[in-house]
Amino acid sequence: MSAARRVDAVANHLHAAASVNAVDAAAYASDLRAMKMDIERFLDESNANPIMVRLAWHDAGTYDASKAHMPWPRAQGANGSIRHESELAHGANAGLVKAIGYLRPLKEKYARVSWADAIQLAGATAIEHAGGPRIPMRYGRADAEVGAMEGNLPDAEAPFGDGASDAATHLRNVFGRMGFNDREIVALSGAHTIGRAFKERSGTTNHGYGAKNGTKFTGCPYMNARADGKEGSIGMPGGASWTRRWLAFDNSYFHREKLTDEKDLIWLSTDDALVTDPGFAPHFKRYAHDQNAFFYDFSAAFAKLSELGSRFVVGASGIVL
């Protein structure tokens, strides 16, 4: 996009933001609550919790604190930019077009709720609904009208995009740009307690789409992987998970189940750095022993992630659900 078009897009955005400002905060909050209930119903049927968490993380995780002084949304972050095709096309976002498709009908139903809010609401609700902690955060975000440029999200394996020679340095570089410390990096990584990797998406595993390509934990379309024990379709079978019960948000990521189920679980170089690096390891061990400590730290870190780079235009400075 040319510089002139970019300036135009920013101007359009400011105009849109000003009109959102006029929205009655109470009506907006009531739409958010209704939307949350619809999201819960959708998650209950689809078990799409992990991909909604990943969508929220990838919309927010492009944030670069060193650009915070520049005109919004140059620092990027939780601004709905990921809905744009240009950003969905980034390699790191492979597969996330599906998650945007899941949200689209709800976004149409609750038109005044911004994309940026819908995405973070879906991420937080997915964590809570899978048995994880509540994520208390503000809503009322404005939407960015342009997709973010490539870059800023972590790579799972070397060679790392920032030129780092090891995974621990890479994590500190990438999460440091967002403003996170060692403890927050370990807590946030615990999100891999839910979800899977796919050959066709990240290519970090040979396990791909479909029952026959799955592991013993992902290869059957009907299994008991949820926190509430409710059996039923897991959605699309296939891929490889980090944990055995990969639809339950708990601290099993830190139990390193991979050690006993070697062939059927995945563990990336960046997961391993949390075990081997002296700065990360104490937090990793603590969360393995104390799920409450994990939930407490995760909730705070994910709420912080969800507000990175957000511009709150409803109410005085956002509204709390």
Ligand code: HEM
């Ligand atoms: C620490 C650096 C991280 C790396 C290198 C990383 C890498 C990956 C990779 C390669 C996948 C598999 C994608 C696919 O093939 O579909 C994945 C999935 C996932 N990631 Fe991460 N991730 C990181 C941090 C995070 C964080 C901070 C969160 C959230 C707080 C998160 C949440 C998820 C979730 C929920 C999935 C599962 C998605 C699904 O099942 O569709 N990840 N991640």
Ligand SMILES: [Ca+2]
């Ligand atoms: Ca974004």
